[in-house]
Amino acid sequence: MDQPGKQPYSDTIWDEVETWSRDRIEAFQLQALKRQLARVGERSNHYRRVFAECGFRAGDLRSFADLRRLPFTRKSDYVAGLEAEPPFGSLAAVKPGEAVRVHFSSGTTARPAPVLWSGADIERWADLYARYLYAQGLRRGDVFQCMFNYAWFVGGLGATLAAQHVGALVIPASSGDTERQIDTIFQYGSQCVIGTPSFMAHVAEAAAKLGRDLTKSKVKMVCVGGEPGGSIPGTRERLEAQWGAPMFDCYGALECQPIAWDTAAKIGPTLAEDFIYVEVVHPETHEPVADGERGVLVITHLDKEACPLVRWWTGDVVVRDTRPAADGRTHARLAGGVLGRADDMLIIKGVNLFPTAVEDIVRAFPGLTNEYVLVIDDSVKDPKTNFLTGVKLRVERESGAPADVGERLAQRLREKLQVRFHVEVLEPGTLPRTVHKAKRVLHA
Template sequence: MTARPWDSCETWPRDKIREHQRVAMRDQLERVYARSAYYRRVWDALGFSPGDVGDLDDLAALPITTKRDYQTALTHDPPWGSALALAPEQVRRVHFSSGTTAAPTPVCWSAYDLDRWADLYARGAHSQGVHDGDVYQCLFSYAWFVGGLGVTSAYTRLGATVIPGGSADTQRQIDTLFHYGTTAVGGTPSFLLHLAETAAEAGRPLHESRVRTVMTGGEPGGQLAGTRARLEHEWGARVYDGYGSLEFQPIAWECAEQAGAHLAEDFLYAEVLDPDTHRPVPDGTAGVLVLTHLDKRACPLVRWWTGDIVVRDSRPCPCSRTHARLVGGVRGRTDDMLVVRGVNLFPSAVEDIVRRTPGATGEFRIVVDPDVTDPETGYLTGIKLRVEALPETHRRLRGELAAAIRAELTVRALVEPLHPGELPRTTHKARRVVRTP
């Protein structure tokens, strides 16, 4: 059953949404110019004044902001950086990137930002049918990561009983889930499937628990048909996708209709751009999501390049909400994309096939090595796919998966079946592409 909107803005007509965004954008650009040294320096160099933006389409005159730009701003005024748009003593929380490819990147929130964040996430959970009386077990990490505390605040605001479990102690999570009657959980698809696998091996399948609502996030997969079907089968619950990032929290979430993640269009302005030309693409066409905060105070971002490939649908949802949706969730990331004989291939497309293949556990790795690389050009001629499967299915699965990938994705796949448990498990974000010399 579709829940009534948490906020009246969720059912505004499209013209009212756009007018709200126009007015909020004008105020936000004035605020950013006055308080963010980084943006003031960039815009002054362009001869730009916030008053130059009379309509939302005028925003295209401003440059894209990338992660590298943000990291550069950190070096100008350490430790918080010149992108900070308020006094450091007004910062109430800081979360960091993982630091796997560079020094951990801090992103700040004010008291206003934290309140807004909690309310937006509560809106998403409410649209999925979570309410007071539910017992919510958070399976997102709390150590440095942005996810855990955000959803904890949201479900608390909803009136749920919150168990901040985190993404470790697998057996204790399972024990807690059954003993305290958890009815809603949230976590990465990888960790949720790991829990289900562990519980089933112990003779305590999670579909026998009281959990009825699962919200995924942190990595693609929640809206992939194969991954969703596997999660719903293992947990015996409805699975919804939530979408956010460290720098831009939150972005979108699915409602009970599971018809695409609703953008928080009263909080952000979204553009979907061609990855090469940076020109807008029409609804229904894949492009890179570029976002602008409409009212964030601490670290506001203007034309933030998410790097995420999405497809937008601005038509009203069957649930009656009018905020545009990202159909199919995040299709992939521009930096994860593989080009195989001219075909753009995202790990999420491979995941969807693996997850719905009988006999496969769902765990896989795409390996890029000399076996699938042209020695002269360095271009990929195919992919190598290592996938866990039940031993008795190895022979069948090798040919079946290769054929499905060829038919659906038009690329060659060398499939290497492995025994269950051979690939490392993760309690956080799964690494799906491995490059070897």
């Protein structure tokens, strides 16, 4: 998978496609959609059926608006396809022997779901991933310590292949074994580390307890993905201070790798618009929203072979910005990253609350550790209607924190979010640490 002969487009841009004009991007997308829909309609049993039910043919596509004749593809459709045609499902568009890899979902809320990859899919994935790592500052010869989990999680192998594409020296450390991670950073001069925000926070906390100052390491880039955090200002500021290096958000999903990543400018993750066609729609009316307005991200693959998706409902709430960036990149960005998940939104006395908004305030608040958890139980519900009247929040105080830190935090949250929080302040080390994806909302 390594591409030692590939030369970047410029000192800061990996591929010329990143600088295409808006008109060129859209012309490319429309032609790619026509080819992709023709292939999908022929090779995927699921989409062949969906197209027939809608009376849709790939040749009918004359504009992007025509795509809206097709329904969204949701996780429930994917699961139903797996049940209908086990083990790989009816959405797959490859014949036996054409796929070379399968990755699985975490299986934390349901049976692990498989996603197939062709050889071309893996090449494409690695090159796109390399594009973004290069945009964030990774260069040939840098030491790249991958702290994404390699067991089942999709991110570890993708990051490894991408760093090899750039020409970095990869340390496939995986997650866990925290003290060895810290020793490795200092002993081998790791310049880029990548992992989930939760694990990066855990490593920073562990290093401080060991008396190891990460700000004095050679780390110049902290890349995070797999969960919210990379674009949340409070989390970003805290981790950048702990690591002494800029942090970059890397947004993708098992079903689509990658979607959008930060560049060195850190003005919002940049979409891979030569790989996916993006819609941002109202969560209830499903109509397109204008740039600058919140909506749910919907994606359609332009060239994915093994498990292509058409109008995939990500459930992620975003704001799109299609204005060209000052660094010459022209692909649209997600202003503020992923703002939350449509299905994670809490409604408290008519106020819409995303857990990411809570994280932003907690992580920026002095006197607290990195850990917190939101608890939804009967104590914060109206006994008659079962509607939420508030939120229970558990945090840990740092040594030396003022006695009223919980009261002051509750006041700050009320002021900023217009929601009543019942704050429980715990001793350091009380809440569980994670080496992978943290669960920040508990329904008791």
